[in-house]
Amino acid sequence: MSIFSYLLPKKQTSASVAKERLQIIVARERSSRGGPDYLPQLQEELLMVVRKYVPVGQDAVNVQVDRESGCDILELNITLPEDS
Amino acid sequence: MSIFSYLLPKKQTSASVAKERLQIIVARERSSRGGPDYLPQLQEELLMVVRKYVPVGQDAVNVQVDRESGCDILELNITLPEDS
Numbered sequence: 001m002s003i004f005s006y007l008l009p010k011k012q013t014s015a016s017v018a019k020e021r022l023q024i025i026v027a028r029e030r031s032s033r034g035g036p037d038y039l040p041q042l043q044e045e046l047l048m049v050v051r052k053y054v055p056v057g058q059d060a061v062n063v064q065v066d067r068e069s070g071c072d073i074l075e076l077n078i079t080l081p082e083d084s
Numbered sequence: 085m086s087i088f089s090y091l092l093p094k095k096q097t098s099a100s101v102a103k104e105r106l107q108i109i110v111a112r113e114r115s116s117r118g119g120p121d122y123l124p125q126l127q128e129e130l131l132m133v134v135r136k137y138v139p140v141g142q143d144a145v146n147v148q149v150d151r152e153s154g155c156d157i158l159e160l161n162i163t164l165p166e167d168s
Contacts, residue, residue, distance in 0.1 A: 007091065007111060023111040027091060029104055038137040045136070049129045053122040 022050065026074040039065070039074050047076065054080050106134065110158040123149070123158050131160065138164050 007025070024046055028039060043063065050056060062077040091109070108130060112123060127147065134140060146161040 007109070021113040023109075023113075025091070025107075025109040025111075027107040027109075029106070042133065042137055045133045046130060049126065049133055052129070053126055 020080040022054065022078040022080060024050070024074075024076040024078070028072040028074075030070050030072060037072070039072055043074055043076065050078065054078075056080070104164040106138065106162040106164060108134070108160040108162070112156040112158075114154050114156060121156070123156055127158055127160065134162065138162075140164070 007023070026039065026042065026046070047056065047061065056078055060079045060081070064075040064077075066073045066075070091107070110123065110126065110130070131140065131145065140162055144163045144165070148159040148161075150157045150159070
């Protein structure tokens with residue numbers, strides 16, 4: 001899968017057109033010296049920050065983690081409620 | 085500029101190869117009903133979260149905001165210090 005396939009917009013169905021989406025992508029370029037993997041904790045805290053601004057249900061978040069070509073990529077796709 | 089040009093990796097110079105980078109992209113799909121623009125505040129808080137995990141200098145953050153095809157896109161490029 002290409003790295004370019006992460007960003008919005010993806011294919012929309014007619015049902016999803018009215019909804020608002022928020023997408024957060026964190027790409028960490030790994031150096032040869034390694035280092036701790038803080039992305040899982042970072043993901044939780046980023047979501048807490050987003051929740052200060054918009055109501056986000058637990059089911060409304062889709063998380064994907066990928067690794068490719070020397071990058072760790074964390075992708076959060078959040079569907080915002082229509083009455084936010 | 086294509087929406088696909090945001091993600092890592094960008095062209096690397098020999099000087100930047102040894103450094104580690106962290107990139108955060110927030111894409112907000114705007115609905116027709118508008119709503120408040122919380123991205124600037126969100127950006128500040130996201131940076132505060134990242135600073136809990138890695139030391140980030142004020143000069144090490146490059147911020148870009150773009151709007152295209154119904155999306156607000158916030159891009160944070162962070163260069164991490166080599167001894168982090």
